[in-house]
Amino acid sequence: MTPSKAQPILSANPGAGYQRLKAELDAAVARVLQSGWYILGRENEAFEQEFAHYLGAAHALGVANGTDAVELALRAAGIGPGDLVVTVAHTAVATVAAIERIGARPYLVDISPATYTLNPAALQGAVAGPAKGARAVVPVHLYGHPADMDAILKIAHENKLTVVEDCAQAHGAFYRGRRTGTIGQLSAFSFYPTKNLGALGDGGAVATHDPALAERVRLLRQYGWRERYVSEIPGLNSRLDEMQAAILRVKLAHLDAANARRRQIAAHYSQGLAGLPLRLPTTAAGCEHVFHQYTIETDQRDALQQTLHKAGIGSAVLYPVPIHLQPAYRGRLQGADRLPCTEAAAGRILSLPMYPELEDEQIASVCRTIRSLVA
Numbered sequence: 001m002t003p004s005k006a007q008p009i010l011s012a013n014p015g016a017g018y019q020r021l022k023a024e025l026d027a028a029v030a031r032v033l034q035s036g037w038y039i040l041g042r043e044n045e046a047f048e049q050e051f052a053h054y055l056g057a058a059h060a061l062g063v064a065n066g067t068d069a070v071e072l073a074l075r076a077a078g079i080g081p082g083d084l085v086v087t088v089a090h091t092a093v094a095t096v097a098a099i100e101r102i103g104a105r106p107y108l109v110d111i112s113p114a115t116y117t118l119n120p121a122a123l124q125g126a127v128a129g130p131a132k133g134a135r136a137v138v139p140v141h142l143y144g145h146p147a148d149m150d151a152i153l154k155i156a157h158e159n160k161l162t163v164v165e166d167c168a169q170a171h172g173a174f175y176r177g178r179r180t181g182t183i184g185q186l187s188a189f190s191f192y193p194t195k196n197l198g199a200l201g202d203g204g205a206v207a208t209h210d211p212a213l214a215e216r217v218r219l220l221r222q223y224g225w226r227e228r229y230v231s232e233i234p235g236l237n238s239r240l241d242e243m244q245a246a247i248l249r250v251k252l253a254h255l256d257a258a259n260a261r262r263r264q265i266a267a268h269y270s271q272g273l274a275g276l277p278l279r280l281p282t283t284a285a286g287c288e289h290v291f292h293q294y295t296i297e298t299d300q301r302d303a304l305q306q307t308l309h310k311a312g313i314g315s316a317v318l319y320p321v322p323i324h325l326q327p328a329y330r331g332r333l334q335g336a337d338r339l340p341c342t343e344a345a346a347g348r349i350l351s352l353p354m355y356p357e358l359e360d361e362q363i364a365s366v367c368r369t370i371r372s373l374v375a
């Protein structure tokens with residue numbers, strides 16, 4: 001059978017994740033429907049405890065989505081209007097959107113080309129010069145690979161920066177023996193359906209070791225309420241619903257197995273693509289990658305994506321236009337004039353199909369199709 005006649009291979013497939021755990025997920029949803037309580041209840045509390053325990057963090061708070069999680073983490077740390085917050089342009093627009101939503105000013109720094117994550121030398125250069133006085137840094141553990149946290153923490157400590165980890169693509173990853181999301185003062189997770197830990201709708205969480213920060217997030221996510229109907233501080237509505245919390249409890253119990261399968265798929269890709277003129281993903285020493293994406297680089301990116309598409313194979317470019325070059329942001333973000341690695345990556349990267357249910361034969365078929373073009 002030629003690849004074009006085979007079943008199409010999706011680049012991500014949250015529906016397959018539902019089918020695999022259907023009985024458990026259906027039971028969890030039915031339990032919530034029967035309960036008569038639909039937002040911020042027992043399921044959310046249980047999920048918060050289970051997720052905090054999984055991470056090795058003292059606290060986790062369920063919120064409405066990952067963008068809100070970044071916003072609430074920054075706000076809880078006292079970051080606000082006019083404050084400079086250093087982050088990367090090679091990330092989901094959400095990271096920068098959250099910074100701007102609290103009135104803070106994003107300052108963009110470049111990535112390290114080997115890991116696609118924030119380059120500590122660029123952070124150092126920024127806070128020693130144009131971003132002097134910055135209040136926070138948001139490193140993003142992109143594609144499932146942890147950022148270089150020891151170097152980032154050292155610079156943050158010396159410059160009194162709050163560290164908010166953007167963990168939206170790195171649920172369960174390890175950095176030097178610790179889970180990502182337990183290293184900075186606060187961390188933000190998204191449970192968008194395609195993430196490594198995905199709900200069947202929107203969801204997010206903030207994690208922290210600090211009880212005072214946790215309490216602030218708890219208040220902020222619901223109108224500043226400690227006591228119902230009494231706003232102690234101005235807050236917002238960013239609640240996790242019980243259905244998603246119940247679904248996430250089921251998915252969390254399978255997260256390590258799902259991440260292990262992602263690593264196995266990555267290893268199959270790396271074997272199947274060895275020797276080709278492509279740049280394959282690497283894992284830095286002391287890190288455990290969770291392969292939210294398996295991202296390769298080639299100067300024939302567009303041709304390769306076309307070839308895959310014709311063979312019925314999905315792929316994705318995360319992200320085709322760096323944030324500082326997108327219409328909403330072009331010409332107005334600080335640091336945007338020194339992002340050569342970010343700009344170079346955008347034209348060369350391609351993420352191959354990646355989800356735990358991907359079958360070995362499908363992986364082989366993707367590799368054969370790539371070989372047919374680039375060998």
Ligand SMILES: *Cc1c(COP(=O)(O)O)cnc(C)c1O
Pocket residue numbers: 065066067068091092094095140166168169190191192202203204
């Ligand atoms: C998905 C994602 C977010 C935003 O999450 P939402 O739940 O979609 O709001 C933030 N940062 C990164 C790096 C992401 O991949």
